[in-house]
Amino acid sequence: xxxxxxxxxxxxxxxxxxxxxxxxxxxxxxxxxxxxxxxxxxxxxxxxxxxxxxxxxxxxxxxxxxxxxxxxxxxxxxxxxxxxxxxxxxxxxxxxxxxxxxxxxxxxxxxxxxxxxxxxxxxxxxxxxxxxxxxxxxxxxxxxxxxxxxxxxxxxxxxxxxxxxxxxxxxxxxxxxxxxxxxxxxxxxxxxxxxxxxxxxxxxxxxxxxxxxxxxxxxxxxxxxxxxxxxxxxxxxxxxxxxxxxxxxxxxxxxxxxxxxxxxxxxxxxxxxxxxxxxxxxxxxxxxxxxxxxxxxxxxxxxxxxxxxxxxxxxxxxxxxxxxxxxxxxxxxxxxxxxxxxxxxxxxxxxxxxxxxxxxxxxxxxxxxxxxxxxxxxxxxxxxxxxxxxxxxxxxxxxxxxxxxxxxxxxxxxxxxxxxxxxxxxxxxxxxxxxxxxxxxxxxxxxxxxxxxxxxxxxxxxxxxxxxxxxxxxxxxxxxxxxxxxxxxxxxxxxxxxxxxxxxxxx
Amino acid sequence: xxxxxxxxxxxxxxxxxxxxxxxxxxxxxxxxxxxxxxxxxxxxxxxxxxxxxxxxxxxxxxxxxxxxxxxxxxxxxxxxxxxxxxxxxxxxxxxxxxxxxxxxxxxxxxxxxxxxxxxxxxxxxxxxxxxxxxxxxxxxxxxxxxxxxxxxxxxxxxxxxxxxxxxxxxxxxxxxxxxxxxxxxxxxxxxxxxxxxxxxxxxxxxxxxxxxxxxxxxxxxxxxxxxxxxxxxxxxxxxxxxxxxxxxxxxxxxxxxxxxxxxxxxxxxxxxxxxxxxxxxxxxxxxxxxxxxxxxxxxxxxxxxxxxxxxxxxxxxxxxxxxxxxxxxxxxxxxxxxxxxxxxxxxxxxxxxxxxxxxxxxxxxxxxxxx
Ligand SMILES: Nc1ncnc2c1ncn2[C@@H]1O[C@H](COP(=O)(O)OP(=O)(O)OP(=O)(O)O)[C@@H](O)[C@H]1O
Ligand SMILES: [Mg+2]
Numbered sequence: 001x002x003x004x005x006x007x008x009x010x011x012x013x014x015x016x017x018x019x020x021x022x023x024x025x026x027x028x029x030x031x032x033x034x035x036x037x038x039x040x041x042x043x044x045x046x047x048x049x050x051x052x053x054x055x056x057x058x059x060x061x062x063x064x065x066x067x068x069x070x071x072x073x074x075x076x077x078x079x080x081x082x083x084x085x086x087x088x089x090x091x092x093x094x095x096x097x098x099x100x101x102x103x104x105x106x107x108x109x110x111x112x113x114x115x116x117x118x119x120x121x122x123x124x125x126x127x128x129x130x131x132x133x134x135x136x137x138x139x140x141x142x143x144x145x146x147x148x149x150x151x152x153x154x155x156x157x158x159x160x161x162x163x164x165x166x167x168x169x170x171x172x173x174x175x176x177x178x179x180x181x182x183x184x185x186x187x188x189x190x191x192x193x194x195x196x197x198x199x200x201x202x203x204x205x206x207x208x209x210x211x212x213x214x215x216x217x218x219x220x221x222x223x224x225x226x227x228x229x230x231x232x233x234x235x236x237x238x239x240x241x242x243x244x245x246x247x248x249x250x251x252x253x254x255x256x257x258x259x260x261x262x263x264x265x266x267x268x269x270x271x272x273x274x275x276x277x278x279x280x281x282x283x284x285x286x287x288x289x290x291x292x293x294x295x296x297x298x299x300x301x302x303x304x305x306x307x308x309x310x311x312x313x314x315x316x317x318x319x320x321x322x323x324x325x326x327x328x329x330x331x332x333x334x335x336x337x338x339x340x341x342x343x344x345x346x347x348x349x350x351x352x353x354x355x356x357x358x359x360x361x362x363x364x365x366x367x368x369x370x371x372x373x374x375x376x377x378x379x380x381x382x383x384x385x386x387x388x389x390x391x392x393x394x395x396x397x398x399x400x401x402x403x404x405x406x407x408x409x410x411x412x413x414x415x416x417x418x419x420x421x422x423x424x425x426x427x428x429x430x431x432x433x434x435x436x437x438x439x440x441x442x443x444x445x446x447x448x449x450x451x452x453x454x455x456x457x458x459x460x461x462x463x464x465x466x467x468x469x470x471x472x473x474x475x476x477x478x479x480x481x482x483x484x485x486x487x488x489x490x491x492x493x494x495x496x497x498x499x500x501x502x503x504x505x506x507x
Numbered sequence: 508x509x510x511x512x513x514x515x516x517x518x519x520x521x522x523x524x525x526x527x528x529x530x531x532x533x534x535x536x537x538x539x540x541x542x543x544x545x546x547x548x549x550x551x552x553x554x555x556x557x558x559x560x561x562x563x564x565x566x567x568x569x570x571x572x573x574x575x576x577x578x579x580x581x582x583x584x585x586x587x588x589x590x591x592x593x594x595x596x597x598x599x600x601x602x603x604x605x606x607x608x609x610x611x612x613x614x615x616x617x618x619x620x621x622x623x624x625x626x627x628x629x630x631x632x633x634x635x636x637x638x639x640x641x642x643x644x645x646x647x648x649x650x651x652x653x654x655x656x657x658x659x660x661x662x663x664x665x666x667x668x669x670x671x672x673x674x675x676x677x678x679x680x681x682x683x684x685x686x687x688x689x690x691x692x693x694x695x696x697x698x699x700x701x702x703x704x705x706x707x708x709x710x711x712x713x714x715x716x717x718x719x720x721x722x723x724x725x726x727x728x729x730x731x732x733x734x735x736x737x738x739x740x741x742x743x744x745x746x747x748x749x750x751x752x753x754x755x756x757x758x759x760x761x762x763x764x765x766x767x768x769x770x771x772x773x774x775x776x777x778x779x780x781x782x783x784x785x786x787x788x789x790x791x792x793x794x795x796x797x798x799x800x801x802x803x804x805x806x807x808x809x810x811x812x813x814x815x816x817x818x819x820x821x822x823x824x825x826x827x828x829x830x831x832x833x834x835x836x837x838x839x840x841x842x843x844x845x846x847x848x849x850x851x852x853x854x855x856x857x858x859x860x861x862x863x864x865x866x867x868x869x870x871x872x873x874x875x876x877x878x
Contacts, residue, residue: 306740327742336740344740349733358730358741362723370722 002065004029004192005050005161010059012045014402016393019045021216022059027161032183032193034207034224036200036236038434039406040391042216043196044086047163050194051083052076074103082159084150086166086196086405086432087342090138097121097134100153124155128182142293144175151182162186163194166405168202169432172292172460180206198406198434200229212236237436245442248450250470252281256317256454257303257423263311264298271478273298275312278473278480280423285445285455287469287486289462289494295478296427296458297339303425303456304336305329316423330359333422337413337429339458345412346400353381353396356415388414389437406432410441417444424448427458442468462491476500517795521804521840524793528836535828546824553817554810560817562699566771568809569704570595573763574787575794575801576715577756581646582796583719584752585732590635590650591760592784593657594628598761599768600661601627603678603775606685607669613684620685620765621707628761629754631657636753640746646753654780662777671774678775687770704766708802711759716798718755728752760784789837808833 005027012020019042027033035043048054050061052070061068063079070076076083090099097118118134125132130148138146147167154162164183168176183193183206195207203210204224211221212235219235233241257280266272273295280286290296301307303314305326314322321329338344346355357366357377365376381396390410392398400408409432416424426445430438445455445468459465465472466486474481474497481497533543554564574591581588601623609616635649669678687702719725730738731748739745767783768775790808794800815829 304740325742325744326740327744330742338740343734343736345737347730347734347737350730354726357726358737361726367723370724372721372723372726374721 002029003027003062004064005194006062007046007050008060008062010046010049010061011057012042012049012054013057014393016395016398018216019393020049020056023213023216023218025211025218026221027192027194028209029192030187030190031208032187032195032206034203034210035194035196035213036198036203036210036232037213038215038236039410039432039437040404041213041236043213044165044404046213047083047165047194047196050076051081051163077104077157077159080158080160081163082154082157082161083163084147084154084165084167086169088146088150090146090149092137092139094138095134096132096136096138096141096149096152099138099149100134100156104157121152121156124152128152128155128185129178130182143170144172144292147171147175147179159191161192161194163196165196166198166432167195168197168199169405173462174291176202198432198438200232200435203232204229214238233435236434241435241439245439245446245467247446247467250284250449251452252284252470253452254282255279256282257456258315258318259299259303259312260315261312262299262302262309262314264295264302264307265310266295266298266478271295271298272310273302274478276475276478276480277312278483280454280456282422282454283449283452284470285449285457285468287465287472288456288458288475289465289472289498290475291498292460294475296475298478299475300336300339300425300427300458304334335359335416335419335421335424337416337424337426339427341408341412341431346408348401349399351397351399352385352390352392352403352411353377355400355411356381356384356396356418358415359419384414384418385411387418389440390414406434406437409433410437413441413444417441417448420448420451420453422453424453424455425458426455428460429457430459430461430464462494466491466494474498517797517800521793521795521800524836524839525807527839528832531835532828532832535831536824539824539828541822541824545822546818546828549818549821550811550814550829553814553821554812555814556817557697558695559697559699560813562696562701564806564809564813565705566700566702566809567812568805569702569708570763570767570771570781570783571786571790571805571808572708572712572802573759573766574783575790575805576711576787576798577760577763578787578791579794579796579798579801580715580719580759581752581756582791583725583732584728584748585735586636586639586646586749586752586756588632588650588753588756588760589647589785589788590632590653590757591763591787592780592782593650593654594632594757594760595764595767595781595784596654596657596661597631598624598628598764599775599781600664600764601761602685602765602769603669603681606681606769607679610682611684616684617687617703620687620769621762624761624765625758626761628764629758632757632760633750633754636750639753640749654784658778658780661775665775665777669775676777680774681769685769686773687766688773700771702766702770704770707762707766711762712798712802715759719798724751760787763787789833789840792837793840 003026007023007025010020010023023046025046037043045054049056052072052075061070068079097114100121101117121134130152132145132148132152147170167179171179186193197203207224209221209223210232212219212232214236259276259278261275261277262273263275264273271294276299288296302309305324309322313320316332342348347358361367365373367373378396385396388410390407392403392407400411403411413429430441433441448455457465457468469486471483472486472489472494473483474494476498477500481500482502536543536546554560574595577591578588602620605620605623606616631653635646635653638644638649639646665678666675671677671679687704689703692701693699727743727748730743731745735745763783767781786808790801790804794804811829811833815826818824818829819826
């Protein structure tokens, strides 16, 4: 059998944990090979080893039949291996072109020749339908676009073996479809793809084979045509996963959050939010559906206090909070699971236990008279990581940076839900989580609701919105298209509304 | 427990930097035709050979400890305080002014001097803090400018109000009662420059480390330093912390100024920015921004500074070699980030194999030459 990549007996230990426990992993040339496993199973670590970012403690890598030592990413590049990381590695105040050529700048007469680079980027963008503007600055483009920049970066380097680490966690459903197309055209050109994803449906639809790992060990490699979502989930978690939620009838009570004609100007020419009115009641989950960039982030930032509204009111329990500070809002019971976990969610250089007190370190029992109470902080953190199954090598004393992407997410979700907030603004709460963790988080969100708390759920995953919400508000162009009961609607209707069609208009 | 792992690694890094610095110094001594072993012997002997020299080493280290703490503290909040020199001048001015103005018993006067220089430095440094918080003026630019403002303030005030009896360019000597030097300590160290400043420095090392590790204030400051956006989203008042961090940094440097001008020295000269203010950056770097690391680094630098004269007197090695060693150490401490990034690889390097390969390469090169 001719494998293009063979990783034999790969072992990698971090303090307190074996991230890769003698892993054997083989990829055939020209296939899409999915890598599946729980959060913290060791997927990213294994791929970082293949890409030369980490050195394995033992084991060997055979590429195209030849034993190779991949000492650093430059060597990986030379060997035709490219990788799109789970957390993108782009320089924010550089342009797309500058980011793509970083490290292999073409020069002409000692000057960096950006012109020839950007024309090549344009060409690639056209060929793969990536729609990337080489002159845009990274800080101005959406996450989906950043993703495509990373893909071009890989193609620009003529990579043959393409590693995608959870590329679809941050994409809208449309973007996922586009990415699928791109992947197929890459395969047609003879390239090989390794795809890490938690979305079983994606694996079923585009992958050829799938390797499942659990706790750093390979459970098995299966051909996708001979398996099912249920089987994959069971292999990965080690038990049956119930995909159906136990969702009771909602019993909404008084309104807790009322947005009255809320207006927020968009960031440099964006849509912003235009006279948006919405109410969220205690004891219900309201989903906010919409295509990315239609005013969701403005709404979120206004509610939690990162941005002052330009008009209208935000009422919490009937009291106008538009001029309160972020801290005052937190103290009034507003919690927030942010969209960008590295930017707004975690202090990566703090330990897990330090991150758990980020919002209430100054209150008892975590501190008294300005002194931190480390014993309590430790015990509290121990409990939360157990409740939310946050896995790491060194428990609560691991730095947040060392956690796997999904475990970082679980840590944030754990912190916010554990505070038992009256209103939880949850943005993509299950981004990057494995199916088991998603099931658990969904259960916890429903529990919040059943206890009479309110949840405002913002997600690009229509399924998630439909499964969890009691009512669904659709936003388009910064305006409210309509509100529908989750029981009385379906994907199609929401989809139409997300494109701006009023309810009933298209039926 | 994580902190322990971290500290250990930082320790190795700094140790590595020092080793490389000393190595560079040795090469330099050898190149200039001197015996490095002899050089180092006299360099360290000069800083340690008797109780007086040890006292001088500690006295030289004292302002460095404060300057280093100042930089390190600001750095924890993500701020780069290059204004240590100016803050020291202002602290020194406050101390000198109090010392020359009030005629009070020593304990009271010294207490006033300590608080005066602390407050002076804090206010001086909070200005760049405010500029950063309000108008996003980069603190590197504004603290450097504040250095020159302090320089000219001293230039004006000292001759105007505290002129010395002989020279226009320096202030009067402060009275005995206003000096941090105390007879028992001077006697204990056989007439060295050592003064109460060293105890003050130790107290503030302890306080700084307590603030950073145990208090909610330190937690906030560090959170802002590590990730401003996340701190803000968590409800922490970022601007307040920036001002506060600069004020604390300034207070530390101001105290350093007091220990220098009314401890180590006994009057102020105009037209000089104290070099300790800048050396503080190096001290903080080598001390990995931890208070006790700063302490150790400052004492080490103090040792080199004290010993270099002796080395020069006993050998033909110019004292600049000691400065070169310091500079090289700073260089390697600064680039230790690179070392750290490749730490795993360094640990894994198979030196034996490398040596063999080196031999092979040279063989090849040799045979190439023959052809
Ligand atoms: N640099 C590091 N230092 C310490 N531990 C690490 C480091 N990188 C990863 N780990 C640990 O190794 C384990 C595997 O992490 P990895 O990132 O490979 O998981 P993953 O399978 O990609 O998970 P996810 O689906 O959440 O992204 C985790 O327990 C993580 O905490
Ligand atoms: Mg991962």
